[in-house]
Structure formats: C-alpha cells, structure tokens
Amino acid sequence: MQPLVTIVAISYNQEAFVADALDSVKAQTYSNIQLIIADDGSTDGTKNIIRHWIQEHWPTATFINHPVNLGLTKNLNSAREHVKGKYYQFLGCEDIMLPSKIEKQVAILEADPTIDIVYSDMYRMREDGTIEDATHFEKNNYNIPRNGVVYEELIKTCFISTPTALMRTEVLQTLNGYNENLSIDDFDFWIRASKQFRFLYHDDVTMQYRIMENSLSNKKGINRFRTRFLVYYYNYDKRKPYRSVFDERLRFSLKSLFYNGYNKTAWFSLKALLKTWNLFFAGMFFRSLPLLIKKGR
Known part of the structure; x- marks a missing residue:
C-alpha cells in the first residue's frame, strides 16, 4: 500500500490562482494523499472558492479557516496537529505541482531510508501564468544543489528550492514546525533541518513556481x-x-x-x-x- 502523503496548501488572497493550485494536487498520479487547506484570513473570494472546490472535488479535505491574518509561519503551524502522513510538504496556492511530483519523490524516499528531504528544479512562472525559458537553477546558476549533509554549504546561501521539497514528516515534527518569529521561514527551517537530516537533489522539474511581485520572498x-x-x-x-x-x-x-x-x-x-x-x-x-x-x- 502507498504510504500517506500530507500536502498542506496555504492561501491568502489568492482567488485568481487557488483553484489551479488545488487542481494540481487532485491531478497527482499518486493517490494516497491527505489534503489540508489553511487559509490565513483572506478578504477576497479565496475562501468561497476553497469551500466550493472541496465540496466538488475533495470532500474529505481539512479546511482550516482563520478569521484574521496570522502570518505565513503561524498559518503553517496551525496545520501541524492535523498532519497524518509519513511524508509532508506545503504548497503555496499560487504555485502548481506537476502531475508526477509526489509519485517520483515518494519513490526516492522509499528506496533510501537515509534520505530525509528531497528537492528538485522548478519552472519559473510569471504572474500571468507564462513559463519563463530558464528553470530556477538555470537562472540562478550560482546556487549549486547539494546532497547529503549540507549544513556547511547551506549556512552560506539557501540553495534549496522550497516549493519542490518533500520530506519525512519526522523532520517537521522534530523541528517543532516553523519559526513564528519570522514572517517567512524557509531558510531558517532548512538551516535547522540540515543540522540533523540528509538532503537529496534529483535532476527533475516538479513544480511551476509563480513569481509574485507582492510576495514576501520577492520583497x-x-x-x-x-x-x-x-x-x-x-x-x-x-x-x-x-x-x-x-x-x-x-x-x-x-x-x-x-x-x-x-x-x-x-x-x-x-x-x-x-x-x-x-x-x-x-x-x-x-x-x-x-x-x-x-x-x-
């Protein structure tokens, strides 16, 4: 039987993109997925789109509906108690998973129990959905993906392509989730993870990452x-x-x-x-x- 994978989809005022992001989870070639959707106090039509999408496409999905905006890290942590999967990742609701992402990465983790986190390359997507010619690592060729124990190199620069990463849930729970003192947490999380867990880069493209002008990571x-x-x-x-x-x-x-x-x-x-x-x-x-x-x- 396939091990359970938990995907936490996080949203905030993303009415233009949220349905496509959730559709990309539904389109995965891997079937044993627990879907949690955590909305961080959206004030546009995002919440209604999520409710209708769940009703039509995934009635068993967990919807965490925050009435006010808590911030990205608190929103992510609010889903931790609901996570049941052997493997875990989060998805920003402006991004799109390619159909075989979870299947490929679960196979890698299942084949090698010494690897805790896998990540890959990703397409860069403009806000209007246009795919850029160069992938993330082609454009940022100074960021060299690394494998195994990566702490020494990671503290110098964050080379992990966060939207592509799938990890053993043990990583998330051992680190007690995300640092709520930060508005955006991926570099902090990877530094903490690299002190005790092993990484593997696989040369594939598994995500379409949307470059948003107003995103926290782009400021x-x-x-x-x-x-x-x-x-x-x-x-x-x-x-x-x-x-x-x-x-x-x-x-x-x-x-x-x-x-x-x-x-x-x-x-x-x-x-x-x-x-x-x-x-x-x-x-x-x-x-x-x-x-x-x-x-x-």
Missing part, C-alpha cells in the same frame, strides 16, 4: 535584510568552523539595514553584540543610534 530592502539578520541570529553557531560565516552574514545584514535607514538597527546591533561578543556590533550600535529618533518604518 527587497528592509524586510529582506531584517529577515536575513534574524535567521542568522536565531541559528547562530559559535563553533569555530562556522562562527565566522554567521558573524559575516550578521554584519552584512546590519550594514544593509543601516543604509536603508531602518530605525531599529541599533537594537538589532545590540542583540548581535550580546549573542556574539564581537566588538564590531558595539560600533554599529553607536553608529546607528541617530536612526532611533527618526519616524519608525
């Missing part, structure tokens, strides 16, 4: 650098082989926040100082104090 400036600072702050590794990497990434994030005029740069610098005892952050604290008097951002 530049303060939010991007603030999130990156917090990822390295929460996961700070003082061990000699890794400490310099974390210090350098914290420095870069703080400098970027400072030059973007972020008024809490001083407090972030103090947090970094108390975490690392690196005197550079003391200098950044005093240098960025004038920003505190500016209007908050």
Whole structure:
C-alpha cells in the first residue's frame, strides 16, 4: 500500500490562482494523499472558492479557516496537529505541482531510508501564468544543489528550492514546525533541518513556481535584510568552523539595514553584540543610534 502523503496548501488572497493550485494536487498520479487547506484570513473570494472546490472535488479535505491574518509561519503551524502522513510538504496556492511530483519523490524516499528531504528544479512562472525559458537553477546558476549533509554549504546561501521539497514528516515534527518569529521561514527551517537530516537533489522539474511581485520572498530592502539578520541570529553557531560565516552574514545584514535607514538597527546591533561578543556590533550600535529618533518604518 502507498504510504500517506500530507500536502498542506496555504492561501491568502489568492482567488485568481487557488483553484489551479488545488487542481494540481487532485491531478497527482499518486493517490494516497491527505489534503489540508489553511487559509490565513483572506478578504477576497479565496475562501468561497476553497469551500466550493472541496465540496466538488475533495470532500474529505481539512479546511482550516482563520478569521484574521496570522502570518505565513503561524498559518503553517496551525496545520501541524492535523498532519497524518509519513511524508509532508506545503504548497503555496499560487504555485502548481506537476502531475508526477509526489509519485517520483515518494519513490526516492522509499528506496533510501537515509534520505530525509528531497528537492528538485522548478519552472519559473510569471504572474500571468507564462513559463519563463530558464528553470530556477538555470537562472540562478550560482546556487549549486547539494546532497547529503549540507549544513556547511547551506549556512552560506539557501540553495534549496522550497516549493519542490518533500520530506519525512519526522523532520517537521522534530523541528517543532516553523519559526513564528519570522514572517517567512524557509531558510531558517532548512538551516535547522540540515543540522540533523540528509538532503537529496534529483535532476527533475516538479513544480511551476509563480513569481509574485507582492510576495514576501520577492520583497527587497528592509524586510529582506531584517529577515536575513534574524535567521542568522536565531541559528547562530559559535563553533569555530562556522562562527565566522554567521558573524559575516550578521554584519552584512546590519550594514544593509543601516543604509536603508531602518530605525531599529541599533537594537538589532545590540542583540548581535550580546549573542556574539564581537566588538564590531558595539560600533554599529553607536553608529546607528541617530536612526532611533527618526519616524519608525
């Protein structure tokens, strides 16, 4: 019998895309799927589309209907208690799974019990549904997919194509889900996972990933650098082989926040100082104090 796979589809104001995303789950060539849909307080027509889609296509699906917006990580964590599958992944309701995705990746995990997380390449899709010529890894050829124990390389840059990843549910539960202190969590999650679990990249394309102009992962400036600072702050590794990497990434994030005029740069610098005892952050604290008097951002 096929092992159960849990797919958590997360939505927020995605009325234009949610039906296509859910249709792509229904179209999987793998049949033993538990579907959980968690809506994060949508204010457009997304909720009604989900209700009608469930009634017509998947009556046994679990619908978690949040009345207000909690944020991505809290929305994801709200589904954890409902997850029953041996394998797990989440799906953003603007993206599309290719039909054989789950079947291929379950076969890989079933064949090798030493592998905990599999990921692949993906097509890049514009907001209007047009597929770009280059895949994710073709376009971002500086990101080299890696296998096995990937912690040392992953802390330098996030090369995991998150929408493509299928994992053993043990990974999700061992890590106690997603970090609710972050607005977007994939890099933080992969760093934590890479400390104790093994990854495998398979050279295939399993997803169509929609590039949304207003998505959290696409935002530049303060939010991007603030999130990156917090990822390295929460996961700070003082061990000699890794400490310099974390210090350098914290420095870069703080400098970027400072030059973007972020008024809490001083407090972030103090947090970094108390975490690392690196005197550079003391200098950044005093240098960025004038920003505190500016209007908050």
